[in-house]
Amino acid sequence: xxxxxxxxxxxxxxxxxxxxxxxxxxxxxxxxxxxxxxxxxxxxxxxxxxxxxxxxxxxxxxxxxxxxxxxxxxxxxxxxxxxxxxxxxxxxxxxxxxxxxxxxxxxxxxxxxxxxxxxxxxxxxxxxxxxxxxxxxxxxxxxxxxxxxxxxxxxxxxxxxxxxxxxxxxxxxxxxxxxxxxxxxxxxxxxxxxxxxxxxxxxxxxxxxxxxxxxxxxxxxxxxxxxxxxxxxxxxxxxxxxxxxxxxxxxxxxxxxxxxxxxxxxxxxxxxxxxxxxxxxxxxxxxxxxxxxxxxxxxxxxxxxxxxxxxxxxxxxxxxxxxxxxxxxxxxxxxxxxxxxxxxxxxxxxxxxxxxxxxxxxxxxxxxxxxxxxxxxxxxxxxxxxxxxxxxxxxxxxxxxxxxxxxxxxxxxxxxxxxxxxxxxxxxxxxxxxxxxxxxxxxxxxxxxxxxxxxxxxxxxxxxxx
Numbered sequence: 001x002x003x004x005x006x007x008x009x010x011x012x013x014x015x016x017x018x019x020x021x022x023x024x025x026x027x028x029x030x031x032x033x034x035x036x037x038x039x040x041x042x043x044x045x046x047x048x049x050x051x052x053x054x055x056x057x058x059x060x061x062x063x064x065x066x067x068x069x070x071x072x073x074x075x076x077x078x079x080x081x082x083x084x085x086x087x088x089x090x091x092x093x094x095x096x097x098x099x100x101x102x103x104x105x106x107x108x109x110x111x112x113x114x115x116x117x118x119x120x121x122x123x124x125x126x127x128x129x130x131x132x133x134x135x136x137x138x139x140x141x142x143x144x145x146x147x148x149x150x151x152x153x154x155x156x157x158x159x160x161x162x163x164x165x166x167x168x169x170x171x172x173x174x175x176x177x178x179x180x181x182x183x184x185x186x187x188x189x190x191x192x193x194x195x196x197x198x199x200x201x202x203x204x205x206x207x208x209x210x211x212x213x214x215x216x217x218x219x220x221x222x223x224x225x226x227x228x229x230x231x232x233x234x235x236x237x238x239x240x241x242x243x244x245x246x247x248x249x250x251x252x253x254x255x256x257x258x259x260x261x262x263x264x265x266x267x268x269x270x271x272x273x274x275x276x277x278x279x280x281x282x283x284x285x286x287x288x289x290x291x292x293x294x295x296x297x298x299x300x301x302x303x304x305x306x307x308x309x310x311x312x313x314x315x316x317x318x319x320x321x322x323x324x325x326x327x328x329x330x331x332x333x334x335x336x337x338x339x340x341x342x343x344x345x346x347x348x349x350x351x352x353x354x355x356x357x358x359x360x361x362x363x364x365x366x367x368x369x370x371x372x373x374x375x376x377x378x379x380x381x382x383x384x385x386x387x388x389x390x391x392x393x394x395x396x397x398x399x400x401x402x403x404x405x406x407x408x409x410x411x412x413x414x415x416x417x418x419x420x421x422x423x424x425x426x427x428x429x430x431x432x433x434x435x436x437x438x439x440x441x442x443x444x445x446x447x448x449x450x451x452x453x454x455x456x457x458x459x460x461x462x463x464x465x466x
Contacts, residue, residue, distance in 0.1 A: 026048055028103050029051065030095045031106075031135070114131055122143065133157075136190075157187040160190035173188070190214075191214065198225065211231060212234075213235065215237070226247035233257075296321055302326070302327050303330075326349075334361040351375065377406075382409065395422075
């Protein structure tokens with residue numbers, strides 16, 4: 001008699017065999033992560049691209065093709081969505097434990113990927129000929145003690161054994177750059193590098209396409225990183241403000257830069273160099289006074305050091321192609337909000353932690369033409385109103401509104417009470433001004449759903465989206 005598990009495995013094997021080659025590779029790659037791990041979809045897709053799984057189609061972004069691959073796997077019930085994005089799409093995903101075990105075994109059998117867990121597997125591992133990828137989920141101490149030597153690797157991914165646990169601290173990684181010179185993907189986010197600057201030896205990784213590091217003290221990236229002419233993604237988790245040299249603008253294939261903590265980048269004066277930014281659609285954190293020349297930038301998160309009046313000479317700071325903008329702790333005066341309202345492609349706007357302050361924020365008529373999601377959190381504004389109360393040309397596409405910790409606001413735009421596209425309101429810990437507006441405009445009844453109003457104000461209309 002065939003058990004339910006055996007029958008499920010046979011069904012899985014059949015589903016796998018019917019996958020096109022590129023989807024087989026994308027699915028097996030899940031074995032590189034920890035079991036039951038909720039994986040960031042964007043990071044996963046960038047790894048797929050760096051690994052060469054994603055077909056290059058003229059006139060189409062590789063990121064869009066990779067997203068189609070992910071949605072295909074989800075549609076086949078091989079990948080599950082754990083969290084969705086506010087404007088659609090997948091934020092995090094995972095695979096069932098039985099699928100994980102299948103992928104792990106299949107990847108090893110096909111010599112696609114070897115997964116090592118713990119010191120015993122590390123210390124007894126003999127590298128198969130031409131093994132392309134190695135994923136290590138262990139403590140840093142075990143990794144060092146094992147003296148692992150696999151110079152032919154193209155991909156090395158290191159994850160800490162226990163997520164969130166104190167990472168092993170490593171004071172020197174130059175030996176890695178000297179041994180693994182053929183690497184195309186290097187992910188060391190499971191190790192805390194106790195370094196203030198990235199070693200210059202990184203330039204020896206001439207084939208590198210993806211680099212991800214955790215280095216809480218790192219402040220400086222050497223100019224030699226520009227010698228990594230194939231680098232597409234650079235991720236650095238640091239607690240410091242990191243200085244990136246001007247030379248990164250010469251990296252024609254660099255598309256994604258993420259630096260947690262903050263990054264200072266200076267644009268070169270040479271316009272020909274800036275043309276390379278057409279291949280840089282997403283800088284996640286940027287400290288820069290004039291970004292209008294970053295014409296292809298689509299997503300930007302900017303967290304600054306609050307300083308009243310620091311925006312008075314900024315004109316205009318934002319690229320017109322932005323689709324997602326998240327600002328925090330900037331002290332932006334209300335008079336500058338029109339710079340954001342004019343952005344023709346903006347779909348998501350999140351303003352947090354005293355980013356906007358002033359007596360009155362007047363909405364520009366016809367502003368925010370494509371905005372779908374608006375989040376205001378700890379915004380220091382007393383009056384938020386329309387320039388023309390008789391016009392209905394405000395927020396034509398708004399679907400989701402979140403207000404949190406808004407204590408000073410006394411007046412709100414009347415147009416919010418009659419937006420036909422509005423689907424969800426999420427309000428929490430706001431003052432009497434917000435409460436009075438919600439009740440006075442009967443937004444709960446307008447949207448046709450049930451909600452409760454208590455103090456401090458906590459209203460959730462529709463499904464929470466954050």
